[in-house]
Amino acid sequence: MDLTAKDAARMLNVNEDQIYAWIRNGTLPSYRVKDRYRLNRVELLEWAAARSIKVAPEFFHENQQADGDLLLTGALARGGVLQDVPCTDKTSALREVCARLKLPEQIDRDELLSVLLAREALCSTGIGNGVAIPHPRGPIVLGLAEPSVSLAFLSQPIDYRALDKKPVTVLFVIISTTVHIHLTLLSHLMFALQDGQFRELLDRRAAEDAILTKSAEIERRVLQADKARGGAR
Template sequence: MLLNTAEAARLLSTDEKTVVRWVRKERLPATPVDGELRINRIDLLEWATDRGIKVLPEAYAGMEDEPGLFPSLSSALETGGIHCGVPGDDKLTALRNVVALLPLPPQMDPDFVLQVLLAREALGTTAIGDGIAIPHMRNPILLQVPASSITLCHLASPVDFGALDGKPVQFLFTLVSPTVKAHLHLLSRLAHALRDPRLREALKRPCDPAGIRAAVAEIERSLGG
């Protein structure tokens, strides 16, 4: 579904001038149609979630799917795993080592997955600040995986991801999802959890998988699942 700037502004609780500025300066994806900007709803949701910008609930209308499609953060982390001391001196090397740890089907080419992640980074860094990045597939369905997962990698040494706050990245939350709907669900939940001080405190400690899982579970209980 394509939105005009007025519709996008309403869903983001802002004004059209701000939306146009985001398109021009903040990489909000938009396409000129008959002389006016049009924004894909999926692009809007992904862009806003990446930046922690709240979106009106009606933006998700019609995106529900069959029960069980959307896993909890805890189950997605359990599937993807938490890995400490992952090596990598630069973005390319770090992402290559991250891909090696993803729960991918045996027939899937890791080099293809790496190229998909790099293509997403080329559109704009997935670093969200404070040493955290959320690498993910621009089009999740390309991977055709059976289930969603979040793989958390704690890098042995921080790596420059071009974050807006200038801080190098040490935590990579890599999302892999079978559908766009599942992807947006997990991305939104993860963005919310990463704003919660309980998870932030767990990440500040030396790599502590049990503490991270406990913090995520506590946050999900407070949200009602």
């Protein structure tokens, strides 16, 4: 789903004039439809994260699963945490991660790598503060029954052409099954990355159990806030 300038202003807690100023100076990615600016929701999330701009909580609630599942936590549990992934650059990092992902044998890992590299050629998924989220603009269709998110801690910092120009040491690789789930996973992950304790776990390369516990705690907060917001209507 794409956004209007008014939507973007509400989500970033700024006025519309600021949105238009960012668009005019080329800072904020956008495009025009019938003389009106539109912004891609995924790009806006990445842009805000790279600049440490807080996104309004209701933005994340809009993509919440109706059944209340802890979608990100479940996807992380399936994808797992990869420690000390050897690499020298972006391509070698993604190649090694694709080789280690928990995927069925019939999945073509070379095809997956090609899709991820094609997305990086379009625009880096390095969102800043040492984190990148390799993914296409839509879901990767691999015939999987459930989505997964794999967290990879790299053996050394690498140049990822991130928005803040800082080297990357952490990758979250998202493999989705539908457009809605892709957007929800990305939204929940961006929300988690705004949490100081979650970021601290990443900085010290915590064990998988600790990361999953914190992820579940954060997602439950989102669910509770969404329930409270719904009850207030």
